[in-house]
Amino acid sequence: MCNLHNGEGAQNLQEGQCEVTAETSQPVGFVQEKQLGDHEKTLKAHKEGKPQKLLEMNGHTPVPHAYDYDLIVIGGGSGGLAAAKEAARYEKKVMVLDFVTPTPLGNSWGLGGTCVNVGCIPKKLMHQAALLGQALQDSRKYGWQFTEEVKHNWMTMTESVQNYIGSLNWGYRVALREKNVTYENAYGEFVGPHTVKATNKRGVEKLYTAERFLIATGERPRYLDIPGDKEYCISSDDLFSLPYCPGKTLVVGASYVALECAGFLAGLGLDVTVMVRSILLRGFDQDIANKIGEYMEEHGINFIREFVPIKVEQIEEGTPGRLRVTAKSTKGNQIIEGEYNTVLLAIGRDACTRKIGLDKVGVKINEKTGKIPVNDEEQTNVPYIYAVGDILQDKLELTPVAIQAGRLLVQRLYGGATSKCDYVNVPTTVFTPLEYGACGYSEEAAVEKFGEENIEVYHSNFWPLEWTVPSRDNNKCYAKIICNIQDNERVIGFHVLGPNAGEVTQGFAAAIKCGITKEQLDNTIGIHPVCAEIFTTLSVTKRSGENILQAGC
């Protein structure tokens, strides 16, 4: 997973880490709170027929064999594949149906879903490309000498990113085969109880039945529904494999997808404008969201606020061509026009639930959002149909959450486990130029839930040591924790804005899971000199209004 650098370091780095890490997580198996042991033991027990007995004891009936499969998973993304592979470990007969409907511009991709193909993986690699651009500038200050002009080649980057993705697609295929999971590159839709129709690229249809189903079809980018959007605009589904440099780009939207893409495009040296309807990063801590926006603006990204596009026209065809965008103020009748080479829409994502025959089997969806409500065991209103991942209503749209939910679901279904996916205190990171890691409540949400007087916010700016020599971005990085005064100053929100924010946040997320308090945080010894140590010395409360600029060591 850490094999993100295609450089010469990657191989050995990975070899090093391989000693301590592993791909698939199969935690401990539980049967009615009684621990069976680690997964090896669970598997052993399974082979000896123990889970079967335990399942029967739990009131389940033995698996009937009238269906083609024990489990059919619709959607081969992070959640679906994790669940499928897990089920195969319990020697279940499993099928995965995965089909990528091409984008309006005709792009499609391989097995693995959004994260691998058009999400986390390519975006973090391109973010890394942008960070390396910054590293080039820094490196001169650290004594490295090379020619003045260094240009970025979009195709070199895109090809290596796509090659890496290709290797992951292949890896998934192999993993499914090794685990005897049947994979069909076909579009799955329900046609009747316990029955799906699979339609492949050539239009050949097949019917399959299964005892249980898992819907994991994920989401796809939303379009504006204005003249020219589908003809001329691209989405994140197109960007990462774009066969030419996008040039001067307008990014429409203020989602994390919008800001991440705008960030790395600008980092690669492109002229980038972000058009925002209202606020940045809705749902995230707004204090932080604004700091992210400020930083991006300071680093050359233009923002057009409170405007929405109403028309996109092509001025000239080409790779890239030239587009004219007409936009209207959200506050009045003001109309503006702008010329760009590329318009990237990142205004949100819609669940792929309306064309998979859910009405045929009676699975309820939220008509407005298209999302599927499930109970705390990922079960839909139709008992034999489950759902995980981005299509769930009121759950988090994150790869590791989908994976965890999928695995735990299967362990409950086939392994006699009782552990449920915990959607609370899930950490996440936004890979904007200044990365943002968070876990728990945003300041707004904490104020709303506990009341302003009952929360204490500790915060500080910091200056990463590595940035001192190039003498850049002093006091831009920021650390904030939110504590519940009523509960012994328990930490209920963690926010960090700075390099490697994801790496920093992960461990604190584990600690928050253990219910850490401010006092325990203060009693933890820092690691010197790293950014994360700032969290062990936070002493200024936001309420006090005291100075948080860092001077010296």
Added chain:
Amino acid sequence: MAALWRRRLLGVSGLCRTVRALSGKNEYDLLIIGGGSGGLACAKEAAQFGRQVAVLDYVEPSPQGTKWGLGGTCVNVGCIPKKLMHQAALLGSALKDAQHYGWNIAQPVHHTWSVMAQAVQNYVKSLNWGHRVQLQDKKVKYFNMKGSFSDLHTVRGLTKAGKETIVTAENIVIATGGRPKYPMHIAGALEYGITSDDLFWLKESPGKTLVVGASYVSLECAGFLTGIGLDTTVMMRSIPLRGFDQQMASLVTEHMESYGTKFLKRCFPTKVEKLESNRLKVTWKNTDLGTEETDSFDTVMWAVGRAPDTETLNLEAVGVKTNSETGKIIVDASEATSVPHIYAVGDITEGRPELTPTAIAAGKLLAQRLFGQSSELMDYDNVPTTVFTPLEYGCVGLSEEAAVQCYGSDNIEMVCLREREQRILGLHFIGPNAGEVIQGFALGIKCGATYPQLMKTVGIHPTCAEEITKLHITKRSGLDATVTGC
């Protein structure tokens, strides 16, 4: 009546200070000898309680004549410059990576030592200045003098020019730290060799370098020297990173070897001579082959350990006890030495981790106990640390060896877990940004995190840290821990 009594007591103590000042005795509430991380933290904390505080700091030039400003080892010849030079090396790899990410960098790419050294030294000097300003702001008296005890409350300060000042204080804290050791028995070692005290202040590139020792200082320095393109060799007599988890230690050195650092294992130097070319000829013994070998280097750096800086303190005069073997000062849980009003913090104390953040925390807590009516003691358990080798290594808690020793091998699950409640005893991580990764987990371990809790934590994708939430292969199982794909 009670109120009156209290007032009178206050009056008395106020009077005492005046008397002391008048008689020229105990002019300070607290005197700190040594202006490093621990000493300065203690001084500044004490000053916040409105106490009269003084700091004596003096840098004895290294045998090669290198000296530096206020702030101690960490700032001047430790963490700060080493991490910056480590960063310079990482940027060297970034330049290589960048080409795969589409950046067209025309070859050749060169590294110029003097540019890096100047930038690092300028930053260090800004920190020295910052410390001076902070002391001034907090009204802490600073003497650039070497201190030695003349009696229980009196310290004699000596300036570089030999001018003497007598300072008296109620409480005294010794925080003079440690300095690199020289292998005095090796001919030419002192004359021709340098240490980490000199390396970071070199104006010109050290060139082809031999680093002797297997400490983290040795491996870190050899790592970044290799990374900036220098021909670098590490000579070690026995195991690398003694005291650290040995499996991790060998991963670190294997990675270094594959990136071009040469290792002379189970070898020890016997003499260093200067050639006419000004290069240094080093002779060593290879204990595997029983042979004697030689090679010539531009620089020989000793990284064979550090010794406490206690010699010139005249501790015998006041009866502060030291460990006769290590020379370190023996302290109790409250950092008090064998003399109750004399304390010691930082690298000079016996049995304590030699880390900046522990010295800072210990110094602050000490000041709070002395002047702030606190009784909180420093907790030295589960202190996280990071070794900034090319492949960084972060850890907290017990090493596998130590865990086996404490709990028996039957009770240890993997590197880090004890069975039953599966409380995490130690966590070890090798990879980029290891320090950033381990810090949060250190907190979790401090709170008694268990393996199931760790597993319940959702990962952040795609980061390296998420691997820790996915650890499931026990070492005992012998399963392959290689990651395939995503």
